[in-house]
Structures are given as C-alpha cells and as structure tokens.
Amino acid sequence: MERRPDPSSYDAVVLGSAVYAGRWLEPARHYAAEHATALRGRPVWLLSSGPIGAPPFPPDEPHDAEPIGSSVGARGHRVLPGRLDRALLGIGELAMVTALRAPDGDSRDWAAVQAWAEQIAEELAGAVSSSAVSSPPS
Numbered sequence: 001m002e003r004r005p006d007p008s009s010y011d012a013v014v015l016g017s018a019v020y021a022g023r024w025l026e027p028a029r030h031y032a033a034e035h036a037t038a039l040r041g042r043p044v045w046l047l048s049s050g051p052i053g054a055p056p057f058p059p060d061e062p063h064d065a066e067p068i069g070s071s072v073g074a075r076g077h078r079v080l081p082g083r084l085d086r087a088l089l090g091i092g093e094l095a096m097v098t099a100l101r102a103p104d105g106d107s108r109d110w111a112a113v114q115a116w117a118e119q120i121a122e123e124l125a126g127a128v129s130s131s132a133v134s135s136p137p138s
Helices: 026-034 036-040 065-072 091-099 110-134
Strands: 013-020 044-049 076-080
Touching: 013 026, 026 036, 026 065, 036 065, 044 065, 065 076, 076 110
Parallel strands: 013 044, 044 076
Antiparallel strands: none
C-alpha cells in the first residue's frame, strides 16, 4: 500500500489487494488486521484483483479473503480480473508466475469495476435514505 489512511475518517471503505499465489499482499493483510476495529464500524467491501486471462486464472477465491472479510465485517467481496506485467515483478514473483505459466497482459474489466462501484453507491444511498426515514424529526 502506498497510503495507509486511518479508516475512521471515512464513511465507507473498499479495501483491496492484488492477489499472488492465492493470497492478498502482505501490506493489505497487515492494514486489515491493524485497522479491523475501525473497519468494523463502517460499511466495508473487499476487492481482490488477480485472475488474469480468459478463462480467468486462477479461478479460485483468494485463501485469505474470507478470514479478512470476517475480521473487518465486510458486506461483500468481489474478485475482478487483474493484470500481469513481468517487468514490474521481483525475482521471486517472476519465478512464481513463470512456474504457474501465468499469462501476461491486462485483463482488467473496467465496466465490471464501474458496475460494482454503482452497486455499492446504491447500497450506501439506500442506507442513508433508510436512516433518514427512521430518524424522528428534531
């Protein structure tokens, strides 16, 4: 993670990570653990960016998505296609993707990202409307 903002200052959070070898990156796992209490106090969704190619490889959910989701009280988890640029990898990562025969390229689906963001926005707007209706006037 480049930035590590305190989630307490946000009304909602989408916490995401690239996925390598079926796991979230260590900085993202650490952030979730470090801020679990604050994250549980607001709506949270998880995003895993990782499968590449067609059909998506690997096809499985990240191993740690469910435990991270449980620890932060996530409302949902979405796995969306990612990209693989070998020029950006370290020697260990390069060895792993070579051994797995992972395909190079950008498989990100921006329309799917936009559609999911709109679903989250609708859910948040509905929660705000519901709380405004159920709150007695002052």
